[in-house]
Amino acid sequence: MKKLGLAFVLVCLIFSCKGVSSIGNEEIIEKTYLVNFSSDDENVAVVEVFTEKGVEVKTGERINSGRITVYAVFKDYNWEVDSWEINSEKRNQKLKSFYYDVEQDVSFSLKLSKIVFDESKPNIVFKIPEIDGKDDVYLTLHLAGKKAGSVVQIDFGDGIKTDYTFASTEASKIARKVDIPAEVKIYGSLRLLDATQDKYISDISFYNSNDLEVIRFSQNKISKLDLTTIPACRELHITDNKITEIDLTPCRELEEFYCGYNKITQLDVSKNKKLTVLTCYNTDITELDISNNSLLEVLTAGDNKYSKEIVFDNNQLIKSLDLENSGFSYINLSKLKKLQKLRLKGNKFSSINLESNVLIDYLDLGNNALESLDVSMLPSLEELRCNKNKLKNLDLSKNIKLNVQEPVLDENNEIISSTRIRKYIENTNFTEVKKLLGHNLIILGKVIYGKQLGRVIGFPTANLRFESKVYPEFGVYGVKVHIENDGKVYNGVMNIGRNPTVDVGVLSVETNIFNFNEDIYGKVILIEVLENIRPEKKFNSVEELKTQIGNDVNYWKQKISYWRKKYQRETDAI
Numbered sequence: 001m002k003k004l005g006l007a008f009v010l011v012c013l014i015f016s017c018k019g020v021s022s023i024g025n026e027e028i029i030e031k032t033y034l035v036n037f038s039s040d041d042e043n044v045a046v047v048e049v050f051t052e053k054g055v056e057v058k059t060g061e062r063i064n065s066g067r068i069t070v071y072a073v074f075k076d077y078n079w080e081v082d083s084w085e086i087n088s089e090k091r092n093q094k095l096k097s098f099y100y101d102v103e104q105d106v107s108f109s110l111k112l113s114k115i116v117f118d119e120s121k122p123n124i125v126f127k128i129p130e131i132d133g134k135d136d137v138y139l140t141l142h143l144a145g146k147k148a149g150s151v152v153q154i155d156f157g158d159g160i161k162t163d164y165t166f167a168s169t170e171a172s173k174i175a176r177k178v179d180i181p182a183e184v185k186i187y188g189s190l191r192l193l194d195a196t197q198d199k200y201i202s203d204i205s206f207y208n209s210n211d212l213e214v215i216r217f218s219q220n221k222i223s224k225l226d227l228t229t230i231p232a233c234r235e236l237h238i239t240d241n242k243i244t245e246i247d248l249t250p251c252r253e254l255e256e257f258y259c260g261y262n263k264i265t266q267l268d269v270s271k272n273k274k275l276t277v278l279t280c281y282n283t284d285i286t287e288l289d290i291s292n293n294s295l296l297e298v299l300t301a302g303d304n305k306y307s308k309e310i311v312f313d314n315n316q317l318i319k320s321l322d323l324e325n326s327g328f329s330y331i332n333l334s335k336l337k338k339l340q341k342l343r344l345k346g347n348k349f350s351s352i353n354l355e356s357n358v359l360i361d362y363l364d365l366g367n368n369a370l371e372s373l374d375v376s377m378l379p380s381l382e383e384l385r386c387n388k389n390k391l392k393n394l395d396l397s398k399n400i401k402l403n404v405q406e407p408v409l410d411e412n413n414e415i416i417s418s419t420r421i422r423k424y425i426e427n428t429n430f431t432e433v434k435k436l437l438g439h440n441l442i443i444l445g446k447v448i449y450g451k452q453l454g455r456v457i458g459f460p461t462a463n464l465r466f467e468s469k470v471y472p473e474f475g476v477y478g479v480k481v482h483i484e485n486d487g488k489v490y491n492g493v494m495n496i497g498r499n500p501t502v503d504v505g506v507l508s509v510e511t512n513i514f515n516f517n518e519d520i521y522g523k524v525i526l527i528e529v530l531e532n533i534r535p536e537k538k539f540n541s542v543e544e545l546k547t548q549i550g551n552d553v554n555y556w557k558q559k560i561s562y563w564r565k566k567y568q569r570e571t572d573a574i
Contacts, residue, residue, distance in 0.1 A: 121207055121208075122155070122185035122186055122187050122207065123186055123187060123188060123189065123190070123206070123207055123208050123209050124185070124186040124190070124193065124204070124205070124206055124207070124209060124212075125183060125184070125185050125186075125204070125205045125207070126183075126184050126195070126201050126203060126204040126205070127181070127182070127183050127184075127201070127202055127203040127204075128157075128178060128180050128181060128182045128183075128184070128200045128201055128202065129180070129181050129200070129202050129221075130180060130181045131180060131200060134180060135179065135180065136177045136178055136179050136180055137177070137178055137180055137198075137199075137200050138175065138176075138177055138178075139156070139175065139176060139177070139178045139184070139195075139198055140173065140174075140175040140195070140198060141154075141173070141174045141175070141193070141194065141195055141198075142171040142172065142173055142174075142192070142193075142194035142195075142196075142216075143164070143166070143171065143172055143174060143186075143190055143192060143193060143194070144166060144169055144170060144171045144172065144190065144191045144192035144214075145166040145169065145188075145189065145190060145191055146169070146189055146190075146191045146211050147169060148166060148167060148168045148169060149165065149166070149167075150165070150166045150188070150189065151163055151164065151165050151166075151188060152164050152166075152186055152187060152188030152189075152190060153186070153187040153188060154174070154184070154185070154186050154187070155184065155185040155187075156176060156178050156182065156184055157178055157179060157180075157181075157182030157183055157184055158179070161187065169191065171192055171194060180200070189209075189211045189212075190209070190211065190212055191211055191212065191213050191214065192212075192213065192214040192215075192216075193212060193214070193215050193216070193217075194214070194215075194216040195216065195217050195220065196216045196217070196218050196219060196237065197218065197219035197220075197542050198219075198220055199219060199220060199221070199542075199543070200220065200221060201217065201220040201221060201222060202220070202221045202222060202223070203222065203223075203224075204217065204222060204225065205226065206226070206227075206229045206230050207229060208229065209229055209230050210229070210230070210231055210232055211232060212230050212232060212233060213232050213233060213234045213235065213253075214233075214234065214235040215230070215233060215235070215236050215237065216235075216237040217237065217238055217241070218237045218238060218239035218240055218241070218258065219239065219240045219241075219541075219542040220240075220241050221241065221242055222238065222241040222242060222243060223241070223242040223243060223244070224243065224244075224245070224246075225238065225243060225246055227246075227247065227248065227250050227251050228250045229250075230250070230251065231250060231251070231252065231253065232253055233251045233253060233254055234253050234254060234255045234256065234274075235254075235255060235256040235257075236251065236254060236256070236257050236258070237258045238258065238259050238262065239258050239259060239260045239261055239262070239279070240260070240261040240262070240541065240542060241261075241262055242262070242263070243259070243262040243263070243264060244262070244263045244264060244265065245264065245265065245266065246259070246264060246267075247268075248267075248268065248269060248271065248272050249268070249271045251272060252271060252272070252273070252274070253274060254272045254274060254275055255274050255275060255276050255277065256275075256276065256277040256278075257269070257272070257275060257277070257278055257279070257280075258277075258279040258280075259279070259280050259283065260279055260280060260281040260282050260283065260300075260303075261281075261282050261283075262283055263283065263284050264280070264283045264284060264285060265283075265284045265285060265286075266285060267280055267283070267285050267288065268289075269289075269290065269292070269293055270289065270291075270292045271292070272292075272293065273292055273293065273294070273295070274295060275293045275295060275296055276295050276296060276297045276298065277296075277297065277298040278290070278293070278296060278298070278299050278300070278301065279298075279300040279301075280300070280301050280304070281300055281301055281302045281303045281304065281322070281324075282302075282303040282304070283304055284304075285304055285306075286304070286305060286306055286307040286308075287306060287307055287308050287310075288301060288304075288306070288310050289311075290310065290311075290312070290314075290315055291311065291313065291314050292314070293314070293315065294314050294315065294316070294317070295317060296315050296317060296318055297317050297318060297319050297320070298318070298319065298320045299315075299318060299320070299321050299322065299323075300320070300322040301322065301323055301326070302322050302323050302324035302325055302326050302343070302346075303324060303325045303326065304326050305326065305327055306326050306327060306328065309328070309330065309331070309332070310323070310331075311332070312332065312333065312335050312336055313335055314335075315335065315336065316335055316336065316337060316338065317338055318336050318338065318339055319338050319339060319340045319341065320339075320340065320341040321333075321336065321339060321341070321342050321343070322341075322343040323343070323344055323347070324343050324344065324345050324346050324347070324364075325345070325346035325347070326346075326347060327347065327348060328344070328347045328348065328349065329347070329348040329349060329350070330349075331344070331349070331352070333352075333353070333354065333356060333357055334353070334355075334356045335356070336356070336357060337356055337357065337358075337359070338359060339357045339359060339360055340359050340360060340361050340362065340380075341360075341361070341362045342357070342360055342362070342363050342364070343362075343364045344364065344365055344368070345364045345365060345366040345367050345368070345385070346366070346367045346368075347367075347368050348368065348369055349365065349368040349369060349370060350368075350369045350370060350371060351370065351371070351372065352365065352370070352373070354374070354375065354377065354378060355377055357378070358377055358378060358379065358380070359380055360378050360380065360381060361380045361381060361382045361383070361401075362382065362383045363375070363378070363381060363383070363384050363385070363386075364385040364386075365385065365386045365389065366385045366386055366387045366388050366389070367387070367388040367389075368388075368389050369389065369390060370386065370389040370390060370391055371389075371390045371391065371392070372391065372392075373386060373389075373391055373394060374395075375394075375395075375396070375398075375399060376395060376397075376398040376399075377398075378398075378399060379398065379399070379400065379401070380401065381399045381401060381402060382401045382402065384396075384399075384402065421433060421437065425441060425471070425472050426472060426473055427473070428472050428473055428475075428477075428532035430529060430530060430531065430532075439528075440480075440528040440529060440530060441472070441528070441529040442526060442527065442528060442529075443464070443471070443494075443496075443509060443526075443527040443529060444524065444525075444526050444527070445464030445509065445524070445525065446464065446522065446523070446524050446525075447462045447463065447464060447520050447521050447522060447523050447524075447525060448463050448464070448521070460512065460517070461495075461510035461511055461512050462481075462510070462511045462513060462520060462525060463508060463509070463510050464508075464509040464510075464511070464525065464527075471496055472496065472529065472532065473532070473535060473536075474496055474497035474498065474535065474536035475495070475496065475497065475532055475533070475534055475535040475536045476493060476494070476495050476532075476533040476534050476536075476549075476552050477493070477494045477495075477496070477529050477530070477531060477532055477533060478491075478493060478494075478530045478531040478533055478556040478559065478560075479491070479492050479493065479494045479511065479527050479528060479529055479530060480492075480527070480528040480530065481511060481513050481525055481526070481527055481528075482525065482526040482527075482528075483520060483523060483525050484520075484523040484524045484525065485523070490513045490514060490515070490516055491513075491514045491556070491557075491560055492511050492512055492513040492514050492516075492527075492556075493511070493512045493514075493533070493549075493552050493553050493556050494509065494510070494511040494512075494527055494529070495508075495509070495510050495511075495536075496508070496509050496510075497536040498536075509527075511525070511527060512549075512553065514553075514557070531556075531559075533552050533555060533556060534548075534552065
């Protein structure tokens with residue numbers, strides 16, 4: 001962290017330590033601030049000051065009267081705030097930030113009471129409340145240390161600290177039943193904390209967690225979150241909780257943020273200048289300012305009711321944009337020259353200009369009010385969805401990747417074209433696909449490390465690195481699976497889509513392989529697609545999703561059993 005006078009802007013800018021007193025492990029730091037002065041004090045908490053509109057006050061600038069926000073950003077993360085005083089008046093005890101209304105050219109003094117963090121305290125604490133009809137819950141954590149050999153201690157609410165050693169920097173699974181209500185405490189430094197879909201966690205507090213980079217607490221019951229003590233956080237998942245407000249200001253290193261399915265009414269990402277992925281669909285936000293997020297590459301912000309246009313003037317790096325079902329009738333995409341994936345279905349567009357977006361290869365404009373659509377400037381276009389519009393004609397002659405390739409005739413002298421096969425695939429007519437190809441539709445890919453949601457909800461999946469541009473309608477399919485260097489053929493259920501119920505938002509292929517529980521990361525698997533079970537659907541909760549997956553698996557197992565019995569009867573009859 002750079003020195004205060006060089007890197008951090010202060011409203012107040014005469015800095016004089018009037019005195020430092022010590023009471024036990026408590027220190028009192030008194031500071032006086034005036035306009036146009038700065039300090040390089042390295043011994044106390046850094047104070048950053050912003051105007052009401054979020055503008056950082058530059059050194060040497062005058063402060064206009066109005067509201068400012070003062071933040072304590074600790075250089076030594078072993079400190080906690082005990083209290084603040086402004087001109088001898090105590091304010092916002094134990095908060096790391098506060099609002100203050102200033103008058104022009106008026107000095108004010110701050111007294112920050114800090115307490116040195118007790119090393120015997122836990123680094124992370126989260127609570128599981130009482131639940132009607134339950135005495136215990138099954139808690140699953142995925143944790144990773146900063147380096148191999150790191151050790152943490154966990155108290156699962158019974159007062160007993162259990163040691164866990166990490167063999168590597170990859171996530172390790174820790175699972176056990178917990179008697180409730182419980183206060184789970186983690187002692188020691190973590191790089192990654194994943195409690196996705198534990199369902200019942202209602203509160204979480206971070207202390208001395210300056211190494212924590214990845215936090216995943218989606219699908220729980222968290223209502224508020226204080227981020228002031230996790231300055232190194234790069235990836236934060238809080239999808240499907242009960243959060244109504246969140247302050248991201250302390251997380252200056254944040255690169256990925258997922259907060260869909262919360263009742264957040266305002267989202268300020270102006271201080272998160274390193275943000276590359278923002279997923280905030282299905283919230284209560286009505287406007288979104290991303291003017292300070294010049295590194296943003298993925299924005300998934302659909303299913304919101306916006307009151308004003310989103311401006312993309314400073315977001316030239318965006319490659320994927322999803323604003324489905326958001327009530328827009330106009331959008332200016334002229335600055336998004338790197339855009340490849342565009343999803344705008346379910347809006348009110350009567351026209352759209354894509355002249356500047358020549359790299360688009362996926363375009364979904366379904367369910368709008370388009371009377372015409374010009375895609376002639378999109379030579380890379382490989383997938384186009386524009387159903388439920390008012391289009392009278394559509395010229396695709398310039399979109400060569402959507403056109404017919406070298407003609408091949410079937411037994412009826414009809415052309416077997418890529419377009420024809422693609423149509424059958426998209427319509428999930430796998431009988432015709434097999435006739436034209438001579439084999440079942442095949443999806444091939446290498447197994448990669450995923451978000452681990454499947455195994456958490458009881459249906460572990462193999463996640464494929466999938467790059468094919470031809471694939472069936474998003475949904476769930478019955479499949480056969482062939483694994484590299486394994487002579488067996490397995491049955492399973494595959495999901496292909498963008499996981500609308502959780503916070504992924506990108507195309508994925510995940511397969512639950514029946515009667516299989518081995519590590520196949522890095523191996524190539526071949527999937528034969530046999531039958532469409534159901535289309536992709538966005539569920540109201542992960543619990544609903546879990547129930548439906550169970551139904552999908554049972555359906556396919558019953559169908560396999562039926563085929564086996566039928567085959568046996570036919571064999572016996574011969």
